[in-house]
Amino acid sequence: MNHQNSSLTLSRRAFLARGTRLAAAGFLAPAVSEAAAPAESLVTQLYKSLNEGQKRLITFPWSHPLRQKVDNNWHITKQPIREVLDKDQQDLVRQIFDGLHSDEYKSEVWRQFDHDNRRDGGFPSSSIALFGEPGTGKFEFVLTGRHCTRRCDGDSEEGAAFGGPIFYGHAAKSFNEGPQHEGNAYWFQAKRANEVFQALDGKQRDKALVSATRDEDGNGTVKLTGKKSGLEGIPMTELTADQKDLVRKVLSDLMKPFRKADAEETLKLIEQA
Numbered sequence: 001m002n003h004q005n006s007s008l009t010l011s012r013r014a015f016l017a018r019g020t021r022l023a024a025a026g027f028l029a030p031a032v033s034e035a036a037a038p039a040e041s042l043v044t045q046l047y048k049s050l051n052e053g054q055k056r057l058i059t060f061p062w063s064h065p066l067r068q069k070v071d072n073n074w075h076i077t078k079q080p081i082r083e084v085l086d087k088d089q090q091d092l093v094r095q096i097f098d099g100l101h102s103d104e105y106k107s108e109v110w111r112q113f114d115h116d117n118r119r120d121g122g123f124p125s126s127s128i129a130l131f132g133e134p135g136t137g138k139f140e141f142v143l144t145g146r147h148c149t150r151r152c153d154g155d156s157e158e159g160a161a162f163g164g165p166i167f168y169g170h171a172a173k174s175f176n177e178g179p180q181h182e183g184n185a186y187w188f189q190a191k192r193a194n195e196v197f198q199a200l201d202g203k204q205r206d207k208a209l210v211s212a213t214r215d216e217d218g219n220g221t222v223k224l225t226g227k228k229s230g231l232e233g234i235p236m237t238e239l240t241a242d243q244k245d246l247v248r249k250v251l252s253d254l255m256k257p258f259r260k261a262d263a264e265e266t267l268k269l270i271e272q273a
Helices: 038-049 052-058 087-099 106-116 187-199 202-208 241-255 260-272
Strands: 016-018 021-023 127-133 138-145 148-152
Touching (some): 038 127, 038 138, 038 148, 087 106, 187 241
Antiparallel strands (some): 127 138
16 A cells, blocks of 8 residues: 555654554554444444344354454455444444544545545445454454445454554555555545654664565564564653644544544553553
8 A cells, every 4th residue: 555655754653652662553543442432332222123133144243353353455354234233233344344433534435435435435345354253352343445444342352453454545646655645534544754853863763764664465464573672763751742743643643534532542541652
């Protein structure tokens, strides 16, 4: 997805504030779902509305490996929601998706999704899966499509972002966009990340800049190394107070498209890491 960041000295893919270091990243933003929030309640309502035929197509055990899969353009189940759900159920899915995003940015999120999925038929072309069962403490909703993976888990998996990684991106004009990325819903985030890089001195840039980024490879793109030392990037402890503040602004901008409670909780957890 390098088409989104060609004009920056440091691409959004090549810059990440994660834990206490800055390193390489893709278009992934962490978040923690708010238990008993409207979106989670609607997920339970959707599950209870399914007939046995629908359940065979889109429901899975909590431990199923699909639950934590992610990619930039994929469908978690073969059938799109237009082929599985009736109109009322499709409307519930729309409400769930809507409820996962902030009032400030949800219109931009919808614009991106409708634009990037228009060739396949827009929102009805997305696919969903439900893992576990409501009321058990292990229950998660996943929606997928082009440039979109969203999760709603009601804190079913402790310490995980929506129960696993999410994905968002936007091909506003074409795969290879111009330097200003006109109309790109998430370009403001990349520009914010570049502010951090521009604030670093030469030695800091050498540490922060990652020359080789990961290929887009499904789960492999976001797979953690498990290392606790020798991590790529520059430690936050080596940044000045002003530089740290810029990093916090990057993280804040990454979370702006999502629910306020999710964003606030995520930023709090990152500060504590």
